[in-house]
Amino acid sequence: MHHAPSPFRGVEPPEGFGLVVGNCQAESMRIVLDAPDRPTVRVPPVHEMDAADVERLHELLPRASFLVAQPVRDDYHGLRLGTRQLAASLAPTARLVTFPVVRYAGLHPFQAALHVDGIEEVPPIVAYHDIRTLAAAAGLPALPLLDRRAVQQVESDSLAELRHREEAIDVAASDLLRPTSAEVMRTINHPGNGVWIPLAERVLSALGLPGGPTDPGRPLLNAVRAPLEDWVVDAWGLPEAPRRSWIVDGVEVDPALVAEAHAEWYRAHPDFVAAAIVRLRDLVGRWSR
Known part of the structure; x- marks a missing residue:
């Protein structure tokens, strides 16, 4: 069964939690990383965050055991959401791993x-x-x-x-994208499970964490095909x-x-x-x- 995510604001996160920050793809990465022994806190996508969300994120970062992030420029939307700015709030023992924003036109060149x-x-x-x-x-x-x-x-x-x-990123996705099937991408910027599972394996390896990715038991990013x-x-x-x-x-x-x-x-x-x-x-x- 899938481990329930903790609410982002107002509720105490579980022990040893990690954070995944980025665009709408970050939630898929969080789902496949989340497990009972490595709980994650669900974070809104960066383009939806307001000043109160960012303040809450910086309260959580010093307590997080890891941060997995897509690269975001400093002062994105006038907020302290840049990957470097988030990394500066982490504890010295916490690990940071970056993964790319995946866009691939092979299946949808139009x-x-x-x-x-x-x-x-x-x-x-x-x-x-x-x-x-x-x-x-x-x-x-x-x-x-x-x-x-x-x-x-x-x-x-x-x-x-x-x-x-x-x-400039810790783990690569580009070699996972050759279109052996239509399941690789649902749209030009929504990868399918066949990308998320091996990409999460790479992230876990880069974090030095044991265990494999969590199978979500459903197709991720599947609302639009x-x-x-x-x-x-x-x-x-x-x-x-x-x-x-x-x-x-x-x-x-x-x-x-x-x-x-x-x-x-x-x-x-x-x-x-x-x-x-x-x-x-x-x-x-x-x-x-």
């Missing part, structure tokens, strides 16, 4: 997850952008489907970026059948509905479209060759 400064809203239905819908909104010519070589080039670009970030398009399945020779639809909270959603809703959202947010096309110019360039 997808982008991005924010533009000054625009907090996200598009409806799913908060992911389809390069084809975005390019159409920017008035660019229709983008052709990618051939195998181009799919592999988009994948290679995303892996190169992850490997570059891993140079992007389509698995036939040309991507062909490019990698995947064992799974293609799937046209999105799956959102267990319900199939037609991609045409998503494209229509997003096109409308782009019309209402022209500044987003302009900034996103600049940010994604390399990816759009791969598509339009």
Whole structure:
């Protein structure tokens, strides 16, 4: 049975607890690290934390036996949430292990997850952008489907970026991502259990802790699953059948509905479209060759 997490604010944490801090991926890492002999305290994702949360985190850090963190820059959102700032509050005996923010485009080369400064809203239905819908909104010519070589080039670009970030990180994930199956990633930034379990093994080893990862008994980060398009399945020779639809909270959603809703959202947010096309110019360039 899964060990229940301790509430973050207001309740005394268990003896010998550890903390996992990062974006929405951090909770998956916490779940597979958590065990009766290494309890963890559930921490909100950094982009949701307020000043009171950060104060509570710095109260807990000196008592924590370990901190597992995704790299966060100093003074993130004007708060003491930078990885170095958190590490400074740890006890001298506590261990810190960093793991990467995992993004991988091999299974979803048509997808982008991005924010533009000054625009907090996200598009409806799913908060992911389809390069084809975005390019159409920017008035660019229709983008052709990618051939195998181009799919592999988009994948290679995303892996190169992850490997570059891993140079300053304790444990790597990039070698776990070659798409032997669609279970590797649910979306461009939501890894499946086949990534979390071996990545947690590496974290436990880096922490010097005995025992293996905890099997959550359910698929992690599974609320949204992007389509698995036939040309991507062909490019990698995947064992799974293609799937046209999105799956959102267990319900199939037609991609045409998503494209229509997003096109409308782009019309209402022209500044987003302009900034996103600049940010994604390399990816759009791969598509339009």
